[in-house]
Amino acid sequence: MLARIEYALRETWASFRRNFTLTLAAVLTSAIALLLVGATFLIQRAFENLLVQWRGDVAMIVFVRSDASPEQVALIDSTLRAAPSVIDVEKIRYLDKTESYAEAQRIFAGDPVTLSLLTPETIPTQFKVVPITEDADLVRSLAGQYRTLPGVEAVALAEDEFEVISTLSRFVRTVTLIMSLVLLVVAVGLIWNTIRTAMFARRREIEVMKLVGATNWFIRVPFMLEGLLQGLIGGVVSCFGVWALNSAWTSGVATFKPGTGISSLVVPSGYLSGVVVILLALGALVGAIGSAIAASRFLDV
Amino acid sequence: MIRLDGVTKIYGDDTVAVDQVSFEVAKGDFVFLVGQSGSGKSTLLRLMSREEIATEGDVWVAGRNLSEMAASRVPYLRRSLGNVFQDYKLLLNKTVFENVAFALEVIGKPRHVIREQVPIVLELVGLADKTERFPNQLSGGEQQRVSIARAFVNRPVILLADEPTGNLDPATSEGIMSLLEEINETGTTVVMATHDHRVVNTMRRRVIQLDRGVVVRDQERGVYE
Numbered sequence: 001m002l003a004r005i006e007y008a009l010r011e012t013w014a015s016f017r018r019n020f021t022l023t024l025a026a027v028l029t030s031a032i033a034l035l036l037v038g039a040t041f042l043i044q045r046a047f048e049n050l051l052v053q054w055r056g057d058v059a060m061i062v063f064v065r066s067d068a069s070p071e072q073v074a075l076i077d078s079t080l081r082a083a084p085s086v087i088d089v090e091k092i093r094y095l096d097k098t099e100s101y102a103e104a105q106r107i108f109a110g111d112p113v114t115l116s117l118l119t120p121e122t123i124p125t126q127f128k129v130v131p132i133t134e135d136a137d138l139v140r141s142l143a144g145q146y147r148t149l150p151g152v153e154a155v156a157l158a159e160d161e162f163e164v165i166s167t168l169s170r171f172v173r174t175v176t177l178i179m180s181l182v183l184l185v186v187a188v189g190l191i192w193n194t195i196r197t198a199m200f201a202r203r204r205e206i207e208v209m210k211l212v213g214a215t216n217w218f219i220r221v222p223f224m225l226e227g228l229l230q231g232l233i234g235g236v237v238s239c240f241g242v243w244a245l246n247s248a249w250t251s252g253v254a255t256f257k258p259g260t261g262i263s264s265l266v267v268p269s270g271y272l273s274g275v276v277v278i279l280l281a282l283g284a285l286v287g288a289i290g291s292a293i294a295a296s297r298f299l300d301v
Numbered sequence: 302m303i304r305l306d307g308v309t310k311i312y313g314d315d316t317v318a319v320d321q322v323s324f325e326v327a328k329g330d331f332v333f334l335v336g337q338s339g340s341g342k343s344t345l346l347r348l349m350s351r352e353e354i355a356t357e358g359d360v361w362v363a364g365r366n367l368s369e370m371a372a373s374r375v376p377y378l379r380r381s382l383g384n385v386f387q388d389y390k391l392l393l394n395k396t397v398f399e400n401v402a403f404a405l406e407v408i409g410k411p412r413h414v415i416r417e418q419v420p421i422v423l424e425l426v427g428l429a430d431k432t433e434r435f436p437n438q439l440s441g442g443e444q445q446r447v448s449i450a451r452a453f454v455n456r457p458v459i460l461l462a463d464e465p466t467g468n469l470d471p472a473t474s475e476g477i478m479s480l481l482e483e484i485n486e487t488g489t490t491v492v493m494a495t496h497d498h499r500v501v502n503t504m505r506r507r508v509i510q511l512d513r514g515v516v517v518r519d520q521e522r523g524v525y526e
Contacts, residue, residue: 213380
């Protein structure tokens with residue numbers, strides 16, 4: 001068994017050196033493809049920071065002053081419930097101070113200045129409102145009424161804030177996703193080609209191996225390992241790329257004016273580690289697929 | 302050891318390489334397959350090592366029916382066969398020792414077996430002093446000896462040789478033939494395709510003559526006609 005493993009590793013390494021340029025091309029392509037995949041994840045996650053408060057078809061948020069009395073909050077609540085033809089009263093959600101503070105920490109993730117001004121005591125609480133009508137004007141006019149209620153600090157409409165970001169986020173996601181998919185396919189193709197070339201270069205050896213009774217798997221494994229390794233190395237490179245991009249971005253947006261929203265477009269480090277794991281696994285998968293196709297198709301020499 | 306039962310091999314749609322061939326080779330036999338180029342000698346050898354599958358009929362080798370053998374079992378069949386070719390099929394980037402060791406390595410033999418067996422076989426073929434040479438540094442006869450060593454190192458029960466003296470001069474051929482004879486004396490069945498008159502006539506072994514895919518003569522202690 002040990003002899004087999006040693007053989008496979010030795011052959012893999014030898015082939016790597018023999019086909020250096022092709023290997024480099026395959027590795028770089030998978031790295032770039034995976035980098036784009038990583039960027040897609042990060043961008044998506046960053047946008048979610050801004051979109052989190054609108055999740056679940058929320059179209060209107062009524063912010064309640066932090067010093068509002070319980071009676072005022074109750075009044076706002078009953079006022080909202082008095083318009084069942086416009087508002088889905090089942091889905092009215094009240095976020096108390098703790099919940100609102102937790103949400104704000106995501107929204108202002110990259111904006112320590114704003115964040116430091118907020119405390120669980122001073123933060124406005126909020127009602128999240130899901131309309132049942134399609135009529136945006138009706139919702140807007142209702143929002144106007146709510147602004148005049150005692151204790152209401154502000155009323156935000158999704159139409160004004162959410163739509164643009166949401167559309168932008170969807171657009172960016174679609175573009176990066178398509179680009180990374182295309183590049184992933186190209187990466188599979190390049191790895192396939194590298195392995196095919198490697199097998200062609202060693203066709204005499206493969207012929208002899210088959211002649212003396214080596215099993216197909218024994219012949220295949222070094223080649224498949226080679227492809228897997230190419231994808232994996234591409235994955236490692238892309239991880240460094242994603243990490244570098246993210247660091248540059250995070251320190252870049254930190255200099256933006258607070259409150260513009262841009263500074264919210266950052267991701268927590270825990271999420272970044274998750275993306276790294278995904279990229280490594282995806283890289284290995286790309287390599288495995290490319291080389292498996294090549295190794296199973298070009299064994300008959 | 303080998304039995305062919307009404308074996309026909311048709312390449313493509315209508316090229317009949319072997320036509321209704323039947324014969325049996327006993328264990329320890331030494332058999333020449335003779336005939337002109339294209340008479341079907343090589344095809345018969347390829348059928349025996351299952352590089353080809355018979356279109357019709359059964360090929361039995363070492364107790365196994367190759368026509369019904371699953372592709373996944375073929376490597377194990379090949380381990381009980383040794384193959385020798387006119388063009389040696391040596392790996393030019395490997396030394397004599399490595400070429401022979403390769404045959405054991407790729408069937409997963411442990412290193413101590415390789416270190417023990419390869420020198421024994423190289424001694425047998427008379428190349429003990431050239432183990433570190435590369436094929437290009439050897440004469441044709443020496444290269445064929447390496448290829449025989451590679452075929453024999455796993456102690457096959459059958460040795461299939463396709464024109465092993467085809468590229469060699471008479472004197473060198475003689476050396477190769479006595480080596481094959483020596484291997485045959487260890488109990489290995491040898492089947493050799495050739496159109497080398499001299500070799501066949503000196504050896505006086507069983508001769509199976511083919512003509513356009515058909516057996517036209519099967520003679521004990523025969524000569525090339």
